[in-house]
Amino acid sequence: MDPIKxxxxxxxxxxxxxxxxxxIREELHAKKVFMLNLMASPGAGxxxxxxxxxxxxxxxxxxxxxEGDIESQVDATRVSAEGVTTVQLRTxxxxxxxxxxxKAALGSMNLESLDLIIIENVGNLVCPAExxxxxDRKVMILSVPEGDDKVIKYPLMxxxxxxLVLNKIDYLALADFNxxxxxxxxxxxxxxxxxxxxxCKTGEGLDAWCEWLRAExxxxx
Amino acid sequence: MxxxxxxxxxxxxxxxxxxxEASNAQKVVSIDLxxxxxxxxxxxxxxxxxxxxxxxxVAEESKINVTKIPVKFQCKECAENFNADVKxxxxxxxxxxxxxxxxxxxxxxxxxxxxxx
Numbered sequence: 155m156d157p158i159k160x161x162x163x164x165x166x167x168x169x170x171x172x173x174x175x176x177x178i179r180e181e182l183h184a185k186k187v188f189m190l191n192l193m194a195s196p197g198a199g200x201x202x203x204x205x206x207x208x209x210x211x212x213x214x215x216x217x218x219x220x221e222g223d224i225e226s227q228v229d230a231t232r233v234s235a236e237g238v239t240t241v242q243l244r245t246x247x248x249x250x251x252x253x254x255x256x257k258a259a260l261g262s263m264n265l266e267s268l269d270l271i272i273i274e275n276v277g278n279l280v281c282p283a284e285x286x287x288x289x290d291r292k293v294m295i296l297s298v299p300e301g302d303d304k305v306i307k308y309p310l311m312x313x314x315x316x317x318l319v320l321n322k323i324d325y326l327a328l329a330d331f332n333x334x335x336x337x338x339x340x341x342x343x344x345x346x347x348x349x350x351x352x353x354c355k356t357g358e359g360l361d362a363w364c365e366w367l368r369a370e371x372x373x374x375x
Numbered sequence: 376m377x378x379x380x381x382x383x384x385x386x387x388x389x390x391x392x393x394x395x396e397a398s399n400a401q402k403v404v405s406i407d408l409x410x411x412x413x414x415x416x417x418x419x420x421x422x423x424x425x426x427x428x429x430x431x432x433v434a435e436e437s438k439i440n441v442t443k444i445p446v447k448f449q450c451k452e453c454a455e456n457f458n459a460d461v462k463x464x465x466x467x468x469x470x471x472x473x474x475x476x477x478x479x480x481x482x483x484x485x486x487x488x489x490x491x492x
Contacts, residue, residue: 313482
Protein backbone atom coordinates (compact mmCIF):
# COMPACT_ATOMS: atom_id res chain seq x y z
CA MET A 155 0.00 0.00 0.00
CA ASP A 156 1.22 3.50 -0.81
CA PRO A 157 2.41 5.54 2.16
CA ILE A 158 0.19 8.30 3.43
CA LYS A 159 1.40 11.75 2.48
CA UNK A 160 0.36 14.82 4.46
CA UNK A 161 -0.45 18.01 2.61
CA UNK A 162 -0.41 21.26 4.53
CA UNK A 163 -3.44 23.31 3.70
CA UNK A 164 -3.91 25.97 6.37
CA UNK A 165 -7.04 27.17 4.68
CA UNK A 166 -10.08 28.58 6.41
CA UNK A 167 -12.90 26.03 6.69
CA UNK A 168 -15.30 28.54 5.16
CA UNK A 169 -12.87 29.77 2.50
CA UNK A 170 -15.32 29.17 -0.34
CA UNK A 171 -17.81 31.48 1.27
CA UNK A 172 -15.10 33.98 2.17
CA UNK A 173 -13.76 34.13 -1.38
CA UNK A 174 -17.20 34.84 -2.75
CA UNK A 175 -17.79 37.42 -0.01
CA UNK A 176 -14.57 39.18 -1.03
CA UNK A 177 -15.70 39.22 -4.67
CA ILE A 178 -19.00 40.77 -3.58
CA ARG A 179 -17.16 43.44 -1.59
CA GLU A 180 -14.99 44.33 -4.57
CA GLU A 181 -17.94 44.49 -6.93
CA LEU A 182 -19.82 46.77 -4.54
CA HIS A 183 -16.78 49.02 -4.05
CA ALA A 184 -16.43 49.40 -7.80
CA LYS A 185 -20.03 50.59 -7.85
CA LYS A 186 -19.58 52.75 -4.73
CA VAL A 187 -22.13 50.83 -2.73
CA PHE A 188 -21.59 50.32 1.01
CA MET A 189 -23.09 47.20 2.60
CA LEU A 190 -23.91 46.65 6.26
CA ASN A 191 -24.63 43.26 7.83
CA LEU A 192 -26.98 43.66 10.79
CA MET A 193 -27.19 40.73 13.21
CA ALA A 194 -29.14 40.13 16.44
CA SER A 195 -31.48 37.79 18.29
CA PRO A 196 -35.15 37.70 17.30
CA GLY A 197 -36.89 40.69 18.86
CA ALA A 198 -33.76 42.75 19.58
CA GLY A 199 -34.91 45.46 17.17
CA UNK A 200 -33.24 44.80 13.80
CA UNK A 201 -36.21 45.93 11.74
CA UNK A 202 -36.86 48.93 14.00
CA UNK A 203 -33.22 50.05 13.79
CA UNK A 204 -33.31 49.70 10.00
CA UNK A 205 -36.45 51.82 9.79
CA UNK A 206 -35.04 54.51 12.12
CA UNK A 207 -31.78 54.54 10.16
CA UNK A 208 -33.63 54.88 6.85
CA UNK A 209 -35.63 57.82 8.23
CA UNK A 210 -32.45 59.63 9.27
CA UNK A 211 -30.28 58.89 6.25
CA UNK A 212 -32.61 58.60 3.25
CA UNK A 213 -32.08 62.20 2.11
CA UNK A 214 -28.31 61.60 1.91
CA UNK A 215 -28.10 58.03 0.63
CA UNK A 216 -30.13 55.84 -1.70
CA UNK A 217 -30.86 52.82 0.49
CA UNK A 218 -31.73 49.20 -0.24
CA UNK A 219 -32.52 46.44 2.25
CA UNK A 220 -32.02 42.67 2.02
CA GLU A 221 -34.34 40.90 4.45
CA GLY A 222 -33.36 37.45 5.63
CA ASP A 223 -36.15 35.54 7.23
CA ILE A 224 -36.71 31.84 7.62
CA GLU A 225 -40.32 31.82 6.44
CA SER A 226 -42.29 35.03 6.74
CA GLN A 227 -42.14 38.40 5.05
CA VAL A 228 -43.49 40.51 7.89
CA ASP A 229 -40.25 42.51 8.19
CA ALA A 230 -39.98 43.14 4.45
CA THR A 231 -43.47 44.59 4.45
CA ARG A 232 -42.58 47.00 7.29
CA VAL A 233 -39.35 48.10 5.64
CA SER A 234 -40.73 48.57 2.13
CA ALA A 235 -43.38 50.87 3.61
CA GLU A 236 -40.47 53.31 4.12
CA GLY A 237 -40.14 53.61 0.36
CA VAL A 238 -36.78 51.87 -0.09
CA THR A 239 -35.85 48.95 -2.36
CA THR A 240 -36.40 45.73 -0.42
CA VAL A 241 -35.46 42.19 -1.37
CA GLN A 242 -36.86 39.34 0.67
CA LEU A 243 -34.73 36.23 1.06
CA ARG A 244 -36.70 33.41 2.56
CA THR A 245 -34.00 31.01 3.68
CA UNK A 246 -36.54 28.24 4.34
CA UNK A 247 -34.33 26.67 6.99
CA UNK A 248 -30.75 27.94 7.18
CA UNK A 249 -30.05 29.88 10.31
CA UNK A 250 -27.87 32.52 8.66
CA UNK A 251 -27.29 34.32 5.36
CA UNK A 252 -24.15 33.45 3.43
CA UNK A 253 -22.34 34.95 0.46
CA UNK A 254 -24.15 32.91 -2.26
CA UNK A 255 -27.54 34.05 -0.93
CA UNK A 256 -26.43 37.69 -0.86
CA LYS A 257 -24.99 37.38 -4.37
CA ALA A 258 -28.40 36.16 -5.58
CA ALA A 259 -30.19 39.02 -3.78
CA LEU A 260 -27.82 41.62 -5.24
CA GLY A 261 -28.52 40.22 -8.69
CA SER A 262 -32.11 41.36 -8.38
CA MET A 263 -31.19 44.91 -7.27
CA ASN A 264 -30.14 47.84 -9.42
CA LEU A 265 -26.78 48.59 -7.79
CA GLU A 266 -26.23 51.74 -9.85
CA SER A 267 -29.16 53.33 -8.06
CA LEU A 268 -27.97 52.54 -4.51
CA ASP A 269 -25.40 53.94 -2.04
CA LEU A 270 -26.18 51.84 1.01
CA ILE A 271 -27.47 48.27 1.38
CA ILE A 272 -28.48 47.00 4.80
CA ILE A 273 -28.73 43.23 5.30
CA GLU A 274 -31.12 42.15 8.03
CA ASN A 275 -29.63 38.79 8.91
CA VAL A 276 -31.63 35.88 10.34
CA GLY A 277 -32.45 36.40 14.04
CA ASN A 278 -29.78 34.41 15.83
CA LEU A 279 -26.59 35.25 17.77
CA VAL A 280 -24.70 32.12 16.74
CA CYS A 281 -24.55 31.19 13.05
CA PRO A 282 -24.53 34.65 11.40
CA ALA A 283 -21.25 35.35 13.23
CA GLU A 284 -19.55 32.60 11.23
CA UNK A 285 -20.46 33.57 7.67
CA UNK A 286 -19.01 36.55 5.79
CA UNK A 287 -21.73 38.06 3.59
CA UNK A 288 -19.52 40.49 1.68
CA UNK A 289 -20.63 43.42 3.83
CA ASP A 290 -18.19 46.24 4.63
CA ARG A 291 -19.17 46.35 8.29
CA LYS A 292 -20.77 43.89 10.70
CA VAL A 293 -23.04 45.41 13.27
CA MET A 294 -24.87 43.61 16.04
CA ILE A 295 -27.73 44.68 18.24
CA LEU A 296 -28.22 43.53 21.79
CA SER A 297 -31.36 44.68 23.56
CA VAL A 298 -31.39 45.41 27.28
CA PRO A 299 -34.12 42.84 28.15
CA GLU A 300 -31.94 40.05 26.73
CA GLY A 301 -29.50 40.58 29.61
CA ASP A 302 -25.85 41.56 29.97
CA ASP A 303 -24.79 37.89 30.13
CA LYS A 304 -25.30 37.36 26.40
CA VAL A 305 -21.73 38.48 25.80
CA ILE A 306 -20.61 35.52 27.90
CA LYS A 307 -22.98 33.09 26.18
CA TYR A 308 -22.32 34.15 22.58
CA PRO A 309 -18.77 35.52 22.60
CA LEU A 310 -18.02 34.96 18.90
CA MET A 311 -20.70 37.40 17.73
CA UNK A 312 -19.27 40.14 19.96
CA UNK A 313 -15.74 39.40 18.82
CA UNK A 314 -16.49 39.74 15.08
CA UNK A 315 -18.70 42.86 15.11
CA UNK A 316 -17.42 46.34 14.20
CA UNK A 317 -20.16 48.06 16.14
CA LEU A 318 -22.75 47.15 18.74
CA VAL A 319 -26.03 48.95 19.25
CA LEU A 320 -27.33 48.39 22.77
CA ASN A 321 -31.02 48.87 22.03
CA LYS A 322 -34.01 49.43 24.32
CA ILE A 323 -32.06 51.48 26.87
CA ASP A 324 -35.44 52.84 27.96
CA TYR A 325 -35.77 49.46 29.74
CA LEU A 326 -32.62 49.96 31.83
CA ALA A 327 -34.54 51.06 34.93
CA LEU A 328 -36.60 47.84 34.81
CA ALA A 329 -33.82 45.42 33.98
CA ASP A 330 -30.99 43.92 35.93
CA PHE A 331 -28.44 45.00 33.33
CA ASN A 332 -24.99 46.09 34.48
CA UNK A 333 -23.64 48.42 31.79
CA UNK A 334 -20.12 48.67 33.24
CA UNK A 335 -19.66 44.90 33.42
CA UNK A 336 -21.20 44.53 30.00
CA UNK A 337 -18.81 47.03 28.41
CA UNK A 338 -15.83 45.46 30.14
CA UNK A 339 -16.80 41.98 28.89
CA UNK A 340 -17.34 43.23 25.35
CA UNK A 341 -14.07 45.16 25.20
CA UNK A 342 -12.00 42.22 26.42
CA UNK A 343 -13.25 40.21 23.43
CA UNK A 344 -13.06 43.10 20.99
CA UNK A 345 -11.21 46.27 21.98
CA UNK A 346 -12.01 48.00 18.66
CA UNK A 347 -15.79 47.65 18.75
CA UNK A 348 -17.89 50.84 18.87
CA UNK A 349 -20.79 50.69 21.31
CA UNK A 350 -23.89 52.86 20.87
CA UNK A 351 -26.56 52.98 23.54
CA UNK A 352 -29.89 53.67 21.91
CA UNK A 353 -33.62 53.26 21.96
CA CYS A 354 -35.54 52.87 18.73
CA LYS A 355 -38.66 53.70 20.70
CA THR A 356 -37.59 57.05 22.22
CA GLY A 357 -35.02 57.90 19.54
CA GLU A 358 -32.26 58.34 22.12
CA GLY A 359 -28.75 57.64 20.82
CA LEU A 360 -29.83 57.07 17.22
CA ASP A 361 -28.20 60.24 15.88
CA ALA A 362 -24.82 59.13 17.24
CA TRP A 363 -25.28 55.72 15.59
CA CYS A 364 -26.21 57.32 12.26
CA GLU A 365 -23.28 59.71 12.48
CA TRP A 366 -20.91 56.76 12.84
CA LEU A 367 -22.57 54.94 9.92
CA ARG A 368 -22.41 58.07 7.74
CA ALA A 369 -18.67 58.43 8.45
CA GLU A 370 -18.02 54.74 7.69
CA UNK A 371 -19.88 54.99 4.36
CA UNK A 372 -17.92 58.09 3.36
CA UNK A 373 -14.61 56.56 4.41
CA UNK A 374 -15.25 53.38 2.38
CA UNK A 375 -16.57 55.01 -0.77
CA MET B 376 -30.62 17.61 10.88
CA UNK B 377 -28.72 20.70 11.84
CA UNK B 378 -28.34 22.88 8.78
CA UNK B 379 -25.55 24.96 10.25
CA UNK B 380 -23.20 22.00 10.69
CA UNK B 381 -24.24 20.68 7.31
CA UNK B 382 -23.22 23.95 5.62
CA UNK B 383 -19.88 23.93 7.43
CA UNK B 384 -19.25 20.30 6.47
CA UNK B 385 -20.05 20.99 2.83
CA UNK B 386 -17.48 23.73 2.90
CA UNK B 387 -14.83 21.44 4.42
CA UNK B 388 -15.49 18.85 1.70
CA UNK B 389 -15.09 21.46 -1.06
CA UNK B 390 -11.74 22.68 0.27
CA UNK B 391 -10.50 19.11 0.78
CA UNK B 392 -11.51 17.99 -2.73
CA UNK B 393 -9.85 21.04 -4.28
CA UNK B 394 -6.52 20.21 -2.59
CA UNK B 395 -6.85 16.48 -3.23
CA GLU B 396 -7.34 17.12 -6.92
CA ALA B 397 -4.44 19.58 -7.09
CA SER B 398 -2.11 16.92 -5.66
CA ASN B 399 -3.55 14.07 -7.75
CA ALA B 400 -4.51 12.12 -4.64
CA GLN B 401 -6.17 8.72 -5.13
CA LYS B 402 -7.76 8.88 -1.72
CA VAL B 403 -8.04 11.22 1.25
CA VAL B 404 -7.62 9.26 4.47
CA SER B 405 -7.57 11.99 7.11
CA ILE B 406 -8.47 15.64 7.60
CA ASP B 407 -6.97 17.69 10.42
CA LEU B 408 -8.97 20.68 11.60
CA UNK B 409 -7.92 23.38 14.05
CA UNK B 410 -10.90 24.89 15.78
CA UNK B 411 -10.87 27.59 18.45
CA UNK B 412 -12.89 26.87 21.60
CA UNK B 413 -15.05 29.91 20.90
CA UNK B 414 -16.45 28.41 17.71
CA UNK B 415 -19.85 26.78 18.03
CA UNK B 416 -18.72 23.59 16.51
CA UNK B 417 -20.36 20.27 17.30
CA UNK B 418 -17.65 17.75 16.64
CA UNK B 419 -19.85 14.69 17.11
CA UNK B 420 -22.03 15.51 14.13
CA UNK B 421 -19.26 16.49 11.78
CA UNK B 422 -18.05 12.99 10.90
CA UNK B 423 -21.58 11.81 10.33
CA UNK B 424 -22.38 14.65 7.93
CA UNK B 425 -19.04 14.24 6.25
CA UNK B 426 -19.59 10.51 5.64
CA UNK B 427 -22.93 11.32 4.08
CA UNK B 428 -21.69 14.17 1.88
CA UNK B 429 -18.43 12.58 0.75
CA UNK B 430 -19.93 9.32 -0.63
CA UNK B 431 -18.55 8.64 -4.09
CA UNK B 432 -15.70 11.16 -3.80
CA VAL B 433 -11.99 10.57 -3.15
CA ALA B 434 -12.60 11.78 0.41
CA GLU B 435 -15.08 9.00 1.17
CA GLU B 436 -14.32 7.28 4.51
CA SER B 437 -11.69 9.80 5.57
CA LYS B 438 -11.39 10.45 9.27
CA ILE B 439 -11.79 13.98 10.61
CA ASN B 440 -9.50 14.88 13.51
CA VAL B 441 -10.26 18.06 15.40
CA THR B 442 -7.66 19.86 17.50
CA LYS B 443 -9.32 22.41 19.75
CA ILE B 444 -7.37 25.62 20.32
CA PRO B 445 -7.86 27.08 23.79
CA VAL B 446 -9.12 30.58 24.44
CA LYS B 447 -6.15 32.76 25.37
CA PHE B 448 -6.03 36.31 26.59
CA GLN B 449 -3.16 38.73 26.83
CA CYS B 450 -2.82 41.17 29.68
CA LYS B 451 -2.56 44.74 28.43
CA GLU B 452 -0.62 45.77 31.54
CA CYS B 453 2.12 43.13 31.76
CA ALA B 454 1.74 41.30 28.39
CA GLU B 455 1.27 37.89 30.07
CA ASN B 456 -0.54 35.33 27.88
CA PHE B 457 -2.90 33.02 29.73
CA ASN B 458 -5.73 30.52 29.11
CA ALA B 459 -9.16 31.47 30.37
CA ASP B 460 -12.72 30.29 30.11
CA VAL B 461 -14.57 32.96 28.20
CA LYS B 462 -17.74 31.97 30.05
CA UNK B 463 -16.24 33.18 33.33
CA UNK B 464 -17.72 36.45 34.50
CA UNK B 465 -14.42 37.89 35.66
CA UNK B 466 -11.16 37.36 33.84
CA UNK B 467 -8.00 38.54 35.58
CA UNK B 468 -4.39 38.32 34.56
CA UNK B 469 -2.90 35.54 36.73
CA UNK B 470 0.35 37.49 36.88
CA UNK B 471 -0.60 41.07 37.84
CA UNK B 472 -4.38 40.66 38.44
CA UNK B 473 -5.27 43.35 35.93
CA UNK B 474 -8.71 43.13 34.27
CA UNK B 475 -7.38 44.93 31.20
CA UNK B 476 -7.14 41.85 29.01
CA UNK B 477 -7.55 41.16 25.32
CA UNK B 478 -8.50 38.01 23.40
CA UNK B 479 -5.60 36.59 21.38
CA UNK B 480 -6.77 33.12 20.35
CA UNK B 481 -9.85 30.89 20.38
CA UNK B 482 -11.61 31.89 17.15
CA UNK B 483 -9.50 29.76 14.77
CA UNK B 484 -11.38 27.77 12.14
CA UNK B 485 -9.16 26.19 9.54
CA UNK B 486 -8.07 22.99 7.85
CA UNK B 487 -4.50 22.34 8.89
CA UNK B 488 -3.68 19.41 6.61
CA UNK B 489 -5.01 16.35 4.84
CA UNK B 490 -3.53 12.88 4.67
CA UNK B 491 -3.66 11.43 1.15
CA UNK B 492 -2.58 8.34 -0.73
